Amino acid sequence: MNPAMQAIRSGFRRGRMELRHTFTNGQDVMGYLVPPVILAVVMLFMRGATVPGTGFSLSARTLPGAVGMGIAFVGMAALAGMLVVEREDGTLLRAKAIPHGMTGYLIGKIVLVSGMTLIGIFLQLAPALLVLDGLTLTGPGAATMVWVFVLGMMATMPIGAMLGSLFSNPQNMGLIMLPLMGLIGISGIFYPITNFPIWLQWIAQTFPVYWLGLGTRSALLPGDMAAVEIGHSWRHLETAAVLGIWAAIGLVLAPFVLRRMARRESGSAVDARRQKAMQRVR
Template identity: 65%
Template sequence: MSPTGAAVRTGVRRGVIELRNTFTNGQDLWNYFFPTFVLLVAMFFMRGATVPGTQFSLGARTLPSALGMGLAFGGMLVLAQQLVVEREDGTLLRAKATPNGMLGYLVGKITLMSAVALVSMLVQLVPALFFLDGLRVTSPAAWFTLAWVAVLGLVATLPMGAVVGSLIENPRNLGLVMLPTMGLVALSGIFYPINSYPGWLQAVAQVFPIYWLGLGMRSALLPDGMAAVELGGSWRHLETLGVLGLWAVLGLVLAPIVLRRMARRESGSRVAARRERAMQRVA
């Protein structure tokens, strides 16, 4: 087996081990699934409201949007957070010290985050089916669309999460990423259609993958008639494929470059200095 193939295999094995540890750790389960519970509660209380101009439940319209948002958050923010924390505690330095260790580390994280994101989707989708009506869950075409949007969305967001995590040294600076991301969620039509927004805000929302992940999920699970309340009056599958594909290519090109540069700068003295600063913050 080639060194690269061995690193990928080791990375997948590492990801499976981390996944097992995650699902047996109460704190990790709380961190991953409490936001899902909050969204389910919100959609339960939204089920009686309707999308403007229709009789369709606003809660049912929000569910697929929230699934797309969860993929974006897991891909970009959670992976970035893990990279920053494990850069500070020396995990990345240990990975760097082994042959093709950074590749194996990245493959492991992608395996872990992809599995967690998909499980989170199911945890949110299955209970919602008991109190939300009108979702297309019996159509094979709906599940096919859900699958390709989810896979492409992960490919579009996970490498960018690795880029963001590589650029941030201090975990306290993660808030600088969280705030703009929450702003994008508000702009991206996750909880309410953006047709009434000014044109320039609509344009900003459509640059980033959060909007397209939400739109793609809605196209999978909502009736065809609900496309009328979307921009352009259609689900725009080709545009979804194109924008998410562009983000995937951008991330796959940038992530290895940024990760290699970050790994070259890592040293025992830098890790020790970060640990000392962390201890001073705690004290």
């Protein structure tokens, strides 16, 4: 068999095994359960509020955007965190030592992160579709959710891979998390973006988080709720275009950044990071 194809198959197997392993790891299980619980608490506090200018529940309007936020968050922050941790413990160095090992490693991470994201979406949507009025996921909405998810993962995972390549210390993850949380705050996830200053709206529209929130809202909300969006439209073409541009940029830059990072990996570098990690524990 072609070595590259063997690496791809190995990557898929690795990704499936790591995804199954998440169900046996208490920390991973909490990672699945805590976000839906937090979201449920937020929805509870919003239960009496309505979208300004309408009688539609703000809870029902917020949840689809939170699903889009989850796609962005896992695609960027979770993948970046995995790369940082596995650089420190030597996993990346071992992958680099195997022919086409980095290809298999990255495919495994794509399978793992995509699977984790789908599980998170299910845990958020399953109860919400039963409890919140106005949410549906049938017909065109389901098709929209599929292409938004695929483009969203393609747009965010390369960003996560590049961010993970820039840091070698898990303690530096705050440098990723803080800007991401700020971006989520201005992207209209929890409150209509049209109530923000125009300059802030333009900044939010530059990044994938806003468009993922808009895309998931268009999939789950009634058509008339587009009235509270920019341009009073779901802007599907713009959503596909912006996410596609981010995906194209990421797919061009990420391999270069990852190859550069992999070239710098060595036994001495891993050992130095391990010694620093042991000092932190002490």
